[in-house]
Amino acid sequence: MCFARQIMDRVGDKWSIAIVHTLGRDTLRFTELKRAIDGISQRMLTATLRGLERDGLVERTVHPVVPPRVDYRLTELGLTLLGTVCELANWAVNHADEIAGARADYDARPDTA
Amino acid sequence: MCFARQIMDRVGDKWSIAIVHTLGRDTLRFTELKRAIDGISQRMLTATLRGLERDGLVERTVHPVVPPRVDYRLTELGLTLLGTVCELANWAVNHADEIAGARADYDARPDTA
Numbered sequence: 001m002c003f004a005r006q007i008m009d010r011v012g013d014k015w016s017i018a019i020v021h022t023l024g025r026d027t028l029r030f031t032e033l034k035r036a037i038d039g040i041s042q043r044m045l046t047a048t049l050r051g052l053e054r055d056g057l058v059e060r061t062v063h064p065v066v067p068p069r070v071d072y073r074l075t076e077l078g079l080t081l082l083g084t085v086c087e088l089a090n091w092a093v094n095h096a097d098e099i100a101g102a103r104a105d106y107d108a109r110p111d112t113a
Numbered sequence: 114m115c116f117a118r119q120i121m122d123r124v125g126d127k128w129s130i131a132i133v134h135t136l137g138r139d140t141l142r143f144t145e146l147k148r149a150i151d152g153i154s155q156r157m158l159t160a161t162l163r164g165l166e167r168d169g170l171v172e173r174t175v176h177p178v179v180p181p182r183v184d185y186r187l188t189e190l191g192l193t194l195l196g197t198v199c200e201l202a203n204w205a206v207n208h209a210d211e212i213a214g215a216r217a218d219y220d221a222r223p224d225t226a
Contacts, residue, residue: 005131005151005205007205007208007209007212008127008130008131008134008201008202008205009127009131011201011204011205012125012126012127012130012131012201013125013126013127014121014122014125014126017121017125018118018121018122018125021121038118053219054215054216054219054220054225055212055215055216056211056212056214056215056216056218056219057212057215077208077211077212077215080204080208081204081208084197084200084201084204087197087200088121088124088125088197088201089121091124091193091194091197092118092120092121092124095120095190095193095194096120098169098190099120099168099169099170099190101169102167102168102169102170102190103167103168103169105169106166106167106169107167112167
């Protein structure tokens, strides 16, 4: 599998997209991210954040306070991906009605009932 | 979960992205799609194609010949998504080296070894 396709599999993953989109607005802590992203499990958020950190898209900062505070933000590289992710989000909002209509038509078809 | 996020989960799925990207070049048969998309199983290709068809992004055509020929192509709505998907692919190609470097640095860190 070519390396670019490998990367697309990573960033083209729904949880990666949701995290990049959410961090696009702010630097957030783990619990804030978990609350902001509907349906993501603790395990999935941990693994996806680690993958994004490894790819250089997200920066994890441990603040030397008691108790220790950890937050996450997009890196410069992560910010270059944000534009495409926001475009995908806008596409979804702009075409929601057409897709809802297509789903209703599909579900009403005799061969798909 | 808001409807737009639901749609993003659908189209922000790596297999949906790979199928839309591949169909962006041509109308293809199932076996041609399977061959073109590295790592996708028959079951996953069938389910993802059905999801994209239901969302109105892909059109499935059964040609009345013997043996029956079935092919898939992007609809007008699917073509509106192609631009964003190609941008994601270009982003992956353009930033492959930076990501490879970030991964090497991450893997070399004592706390991640």
